Amino acid sequence: MTRTVIVSHSHPNLRYGGGEVAAYRQFQHMLELGEDVYFTGSTIGPEDSARFFGPAQRVLAFSDRDFCLRGMGMDAFVMEHPRIESEDWVLDFLLAFEGDVYHFHHFWNIGAGTLRRLRAARPDAQLICTLHELTAICANHGQMVKTSGELCYAANEVACAACLGRAPVDFALRRARMVTMLDLFDVLLSPSHFLTRRFEDWGVAPGRIAMIENGLDHTELPPAQTEATLATRSRRFAFFGQATPTKGLDVLIRACAQIEADADELSAPIALDIHGVTAQGFATLWPDLTPPAWVRFRGRYRPQDCVTIMQDYGWIVIPSVWWENSPVVIQEARAAGTPMIASDIGGMAEKTEGWGVQFRAGDPDALASAILSVHDQPLILADHIDRIEPPLDLAGFTQEWRVACAR
Amino acid sequence: MDLKLHIDFCFSAPGGLVIAAGWSPHPRPELVIHAGAASVPPARMMRFPRRDLRSLEPLGYLALFDLSDHPDALDDPSEDVFLALGTEYSRIDGGRLASDGRSLVEIGVDESFYALLRLFASGAAPLPDANLSRRIIGRIQAASALPHEAETHAMGVDRALLAPGGQGVASGWFLPTAATQGDLTALAFDDSQLARVTLAQAATLRTDLEAYSARYAYSGRDGWLAAFRMQTPVSGSARMLVMIPGQMTGSGVLHSLTRSPARGVARALTEARLAMADLGRADALHRATLRPLADGFDTAPPAPETPDAGAPLLLVLDHDLGAPDLRDVLGRVSRATGRAIDLHLLAEALTPDLRDATDGAAREAALPIRLSGCAPQPPEAPAGPALMLFGRSSVLFHLAGRLPGADDAVTGATVLALDPLAGLPGGAGGDMAARFAHDRPPFAAWGDAGWLLAQLGPLLTDTLVPESALRLLASRLAAQGQALIAPADATGFHAGRLGPFAAPLIDALTPHDFDAISARLNDRPTEGTAA
Numbered sequence: 001m002t003r004t005v006i007v008s009h010s011h012p013n014l015r016y017g018g019g020e021v022a023a024y025r026q027f028q029h030m031l032e033l034g035e036d037v038y039f040t041g042s043t044i045g046p047e048d049s050a051r052f053f054g055p056a057q058r059v060l061a062f063s064d065r066d067f068c069l070r071g072m073g074m075d076a077f078v079m080e081h082p083r084i085e086s087e088d089w090v091l092d093f094l095l096a097f098e099g100d101v102y103h104f105h106h107f108w109n110i111g112a113g114t115l116r117r118l119r120a121a122r123p124d125a126q127l128i129c130t131l132h133e134l135t136a137i138c139a140n141h142g143q144m145v146k147t148s149g150e151l152c153y154a155a156n157e158v159a160c161a162a163c164l165g166r167a168p169v170d171f172a173l174r175r176a177r178m179v180t181m182l183d184l185f186d187v188l189l190s191p192s193h194f195l196t197r198r199f200e201d202w203g204v205a206p207g208r209i210a211m212i213e214n215g216l217d218h219t220e221l222p223p224a225q226t227e228a229t230l231a232t233r234s235r236r237f238a239f240f241g242q243a244t245p246t247k248g249l250d251v252l253i254r255a256c257a258q259i260e261a262d263a264d265e266l267s268a269p270i271a272l273d274i275h276g277v278t279a280q281g282f283a284t285l286w287p288d289l290t291p292p293a294w295v296r297f298r299g300r301y302r303p304q305d306c307v308t309i310m311q312d313y314g315w316i317v318i319p320s321v322w323w324e325n326s327p328v329v330i331q332e333a334r335a336a337g338t339p340m341i342a343s344d345i346g347g348m349a350e351k352t353e354g355w356g357v358q359f360r361a362g363d364p365d366a367l368a369s370a371i372l373s374v375h376d377q378p379l380i381l382a383d384h385i386d387r388i389e390p391p392l393d394l395a396g397f398t399q400e401w402r403v404a405c406a407r
Numbered sequence: 408m409d410l411k412l413h414i415d416f417c418f419s420a421p422g423g424l425v426i427a428a429g430w431s432p433h434p435r436p437e438l439v440i441h442a443g444a445a446s447v448p449p450a451r452m453m454r455f456p457r458r459d460l461r462s463l464e465p466l467g468y469l470a471l472f473d474l475s476d477h478p479d480a481l482d483d484p485s486e487d488v489f490l491a492l493g494t495e496y497s498r499i500d501g502g503r504l505a506s507d508g509r510s511l512v513e514i515g516v517d518e519s520f521y522a523l524l525r526l527f528a529s530g531a532a533p534l535p536d537a538n539l540s541r542r543i544i545g546r547i548q549a550a551s552a553l554p555h556e557a558e559t560h561a562m563g564v565d566r567a568l569l570a571p572g573g574q575g576v577a578s579g580w581f582l583p584t585a586a587t588q589g590d591l592t593a594l595a596f597d598d599s600q601l602a603r604v605t606l607a608q609a610a611t612l613r614t615d616l617e618a619y620s621a622r623y624a625y626s627g628r629d630g631w632l633a634a635f636r637m638q639t640p641v642s643g644s645a646r647m648l649v650m651i652p653g654q655m656t657g658s659g660v661l662h663s664l665t666r667s668p669a670r671g672v673a674r675a676l677t678e679a680r681l682a683m684a685d686l687g688r689a690d691a692l693h694r695a696t697l698r699p700l701a702d703g704f705d706t707a708p709p710a711p712e713t714p715d716a717g718a719p720l721l722l723v724l725d726h727d728l729g730a731p732d733l734r735d736v737l738g739r740v741s742r743a744t745g746r747a748i749d750l751h752l753l754a755e756a757l758t759p760d761l762r763d764a765t766d767g768a769a770r771e772a773a774l775p776i777r778l779s780g781c782a783p784q785p786p787e788a789p790a791g792p793a794l795m796l797f798g799r800s801s802v803l804f805h806l807a808g809r810l811p812g813a814d815d816a817v818t819g820a821t822v823l824a825l826d827p828l829a830g831l832p833g834g835a836g837g838d839m840a841a842r843f844a845h846d847r848p849p850f851a852a853w854g855d856a857g858w859l860l861a862q863l864g865p866l867l868t869d870t871l872v873p874e875s876a877l878r879l880l881a882s883r884l885a886a887q888g889q890a891l892i893a894p895a896d897a898t899g900f901h902a903g904r905l906g907p908f909a910a911p912l913i914d915a916l917t918p919h920d921f922d923a924i925s926a927r928l929n930d931r932p933t934e935g936t937a938a
Contacts, residue, residue, distance in 0.1 A: 078731045084763040084770070113734065113767050120771070157901055169801050169901035173732045176804075 003036045005099035009106035011041025011068040018328045019132035022214040023105035029394040038065045042109040045073035071109045077139045081111045103128040112181040119184040130189040136178040137202050143322040187405045191326035192347045210404040215397025222337025230378035233314035240329045243277040248319035254364035260292035268376040310336035318342045321362045331391040339384035355387040412492035417499045418507035423475035428519040430466045440472040441489040442480035453522045469522035512542045518655045528592035540601045553657035560651050569664035570672040572868030573637030574696040580613050580630045582623035589652030595635045598643025605695035606633040611682045632679045634695040674912045694928045711855050714792040716813040720746040721793040721856040723785045725753045726800045727903025730760030736800040737768035745813035749779040757781040788857040795856035801903035802849045819889040820854035822881045826894035843892045844882045872908045875922035
C-alpha cells in the first residue's frame with residue numbers, strides 16, 4: 001500500500017488556519033478510507049512551542065499517525081531553519097516515515113533545505129505541494145499587498161526591495177531559492193485559478209500547477225426556504241473571520257456607518273453580525289471606528305458550527321483587502337447555501353463568480369451600495385441561492401487529487 | 408674676522424644630491440660645489456645658531472646641492488669634488504662623500520642633526536637607507552625633545568593613528584608666535600624605518616583655541632592634519648616627530664602613534680578629507696598614505712599548469728549577503744565547479760549562522776565543502792595544488808554559470824567582470840582592462856591558488872578590501888599577458904550590501920569607495936596641490 005505523509009506548517013489542534021485545516025481534513029479522510037497515511041504539523045515558533053513542549057521534547061504524538069513537531073521559529077523570508085541541527089532533525093523525522101508520497105501543505109517550518117535534502121534522500125518518492133498562498137512570491141506574509149497597503153500585481157527584486165526595505169539582491173536570492181524548491185515537487189497544486197495564474201506570471205511553467213479546490217465535508221443540504229425565511233434572511237448580514245487588517249473588517253464597518261447615516265431610508269431593519277471578533281478586539285485595532293448599534297460582535301465560534309450559523313443569514317460579507325486564495329469561508333457559505341458579498345479581487349472574485357455580489361475592494365462606498373442593493377430583497381436572495389453549487393467534498397477532492405497526482 | 412668656510416660633514420645622497428653641514432660667520436656665504444665640469448650653488452640653505460659656537464647668531468649651515476642635472480659629476484673617481492666659498496676651495500674626497508652622512512648622525516652637533524631631519528621631512532632630500540635610518544631613529548630617541556608648550560610655541564596632537572600596513576594619520580593644532588617663520592615638518596618612525604609626513608597646516612578651524620590668542624599668533628584656523636606611509640609593515644614602537652620651525656634646542660615634539668586597524672586609519676583619513684575645504688590638499692594627504700604603484704610588484708612568474716580536476720577549489724569569499732544565503736552560494740559554486748571546496752571566508756569571525764550555512768551546504772553537496780579559514784584577509788598560499796576562486800557572494804551567485812568546471816583548462820588568471828556595457832548593442836568591445844581598472848566593476852577571478860596568492864600577498868596592505876588588491880594584481884597580470892579580463896553581462900545582477908567590506912566607513916563611503924579613491928590618486932600621482 002502506498003504510504004502518504006501529509007505535512008503542514010501548523011497543526012489544527014493548535015492553530016486553525018485554512019491551510020492546516022485543509023491538510024488535516026485530507027488526512028482524516030484518507031484515514032477513514034483505510035489508507036496508510038500520516039500527518040505531521042508543527043508549532044509556529046518558540047513561544048508557541050514553549051506552551052506545549054517540555055525541555056528537549058521535539059514532537060507531540062496525538063496518535064500513532066498524527067504528530068506535531070516543535071517549531072523552532074523560521075524566518076519566512078529565508079525559509080530555512082535557523083539552526084542546521086533543527087533541519088537535521090526534521091529531515092530525519094520525515095525520512096523515518098519512509099513515505100512513498102509526501103504531500104506538503106506549505107513549506108514554512110519545513111524549510112527549503114529540508115526539502116532539497118528529502119528530495120535527494122528519497123529520489124523515488126513523490127513530492128506534492130499545495131500552494132495555499134503567495135509566500136514563495138511575496139515576502140510580505142505571502143499576500144502580495146505592499147507595506148503601504150496597496151495591492152501588488154507582480155513581484156520583482158527592485159519593487160520588493162522598495163516595499164520591504166531590504167536589498168534587491170535579497171529578493172533575487174530568495175526567488176532563486178523558491179524556484180529551486182518548487183522544482184523539487186513532482187506535483188504542484190493550487191486551490192484557485194487565481195493563485196495558479198500568479199505563479200505562472202511569476203515564472204512557473206504553465207500547466208505545471210493543477211487546480212483542486214480544498215475539500216469540505218458537509219453533506220447536509222441547506223434547509224428549504226420560504227418567503228418568510230427569505231424575507232428575514234435578506235435583512236441579515238454576517239462576517240466570519242479574524243480582526244486582521246487584511247480581512248477588511250474596517251471597510252465593512254465604514255460601509256455600515258454610511259448605511260447608518262441614511263438609515264431613515266431603509267425599507268426594513270438591517271443587522272450585521274461579526275463572528276470571530278469581539279467588540280474589544282475590534283476597538284483595539286480600530287479605536288476611531290464606532291459601529292452602528294445594529295452591528296453586533298459575536299466573538300469566537302466553533303469551526304464545525306460555522307455552516308449552520310451561516311444558514312441564518314441572507315448574505316455573508318467577505319471584504320478582504322488582499323487577494324485571498326481560496327478562503328474556507330467561501331466554501332462554508334456555499335455549503336450553507338448562503339450567497340456572498342465579496343471584494344472583486346483574487347480568489348474572492350473567482351470563487352464567488354455567478355452567485356455572489358462583488359464590490360470594489362477596499363471601497364466602503366461600493367460595499368455600502370452592494371449591501372443596500374440586496375437588503376430586504378428576498379427575490380434577489382432567492383435567485384442567488386439558486387445559483388450556488390455545493391462545495392467539493394472530501395471524496396471529490398480525493399478523487400481529483402488522485403488524478404492530478406497520478407495515484 | 409674669520410670668514411672661513413668650516414665644513415664638518417659633506418656627503419652624497421641618492422638622486423645626485425650632496426649635503427654639506429658646518430658653520431660660517433659669513434652672513435650669506437655664497438657656497439658653490441664643483442664636481443667635474445659642474446659648478447652649482449646650493450638648492451637649499453638652512454642657517455641656525457649652534458650652541459657649541461657660543462653665539463646666538465645663525466652661524467651653522469646645512470646646504471643641499473642638486474647635481475641631478477650632471478649625472479656623471481659624482482661618479483668619476485678621477486674628478487675631485489670641491490666645496491668653495493669665493494676663492495676658498497675645500498676638497499672633499501670620495502670617502503667622506505660616502506661616510507659623512509653616518510658621521511653627522513653619530514657625532515654631529517644637535518642643530519646640524521635637526522636640520523638634516525628637516526631636510527628629510529621637507530622632501531628636499533630622499534629618506535636615507537635602512538642602515539642610516541636606524542641610526543637616525545636611535546639618535547632621535549636619545550635626543551631632547553621639545554615640550555608641547557613653551558614661550559615659542561604651543562602644539563597639540565589630538566590623534567595619531569598607525570595601521571599595521573604602515574599607513575598613518577594624525578591631527579592636531581599649532582600656535583606659533585608672531586616671530587615664527589616657516590612651517591611645521593614631521594617624520595614618523597618605528598624601530599627601523601623613517602617616513603616623511605605630509606602635513607597640512609592651517610587646515611581646520613580651531614576656534615576653541617581662542618583663549619591662547621594673548622600668548623600666541625592665533626588665526627582661528629590653527630588645526631593641522633597629517634598623513635604618511637611607512638614602506639614596510641610596522642615593527643616595534645612607533646612615534647611621530649613634529650618639528651617646530653626655528654626651534655633647534657630640541658628635536659621636536661614627539662608623540663606616540665596609536666596602533667589601529669587599517670579601517671580605523673582610513674576612517675580618520677576620510678574625516679580629515681571631509682574637514683579640508685581644498686580638495687587638492689585633501690588628495691595630497693590621502694596620497695601620502697599610498698605606496699607608489701610600482702612598489703611591491705615585480706614581473707609575475709609564469710603561471711603553473713591548471714590544477715587537475717581532483718584538486719580542490721580554494722574559495723576566497725567576500726560574503727556580502729545574509730548569512731543563510733551563504734548556503735545557496737556554496738551550493739551553486741559547488742555544482743558549477745565540480746570540485747571539493749575549501750572555503751576561506753573573508754570575515755572577522757565565524758558566526759553561528761555562517762557556520763550553519765556552511766554545514767548546510769556541506770550536507771547537500773555532492774563533493775566536500777570544508778571551512779578552511781575565516782579572516783578578513785586571504786590565506787597564505789596552500790601547500791598543495793588548488794584552483795583559487797575569488798569573489799563576492801552576490802557576484803558568484805550571479806556568475807555561477809560561467810565559472811570553470813573541473814575539466815576546464817585555466818591559463819594564468821581569469822577575471823569575469825560584471826560590465827554594464829557588455830549587454831548593450833555596442834558595448835561588448837572597448838578596452839575592458841581599462842574599464843576594469845577605472846570603473847571598478849565587481850568581478851570573479853580564478854587561477855592557480857599558490858601562484859595568485861603569492862603575488863597577492865604584498866599588495867594586501869595597500870588596500871582596505873582584498874578585492875581591490877586582487878583588482879590591482881589582475882590589471883598588472885593582464886598587462887603582462889598573464890590574465891584575461893572578460894566582460895560578463897550584468898543584467899539582473901544586484902550587489903550585496905552586507906559583509907565586512909560593505910559597511911560604511913563614514914556616511915555612505917564604504918571601504919570599496921575608499922580604495923577607489925586610493926586607486927584614482929595612485930593613477931594620477933601628480934594631480935592635486937601639495938599639502
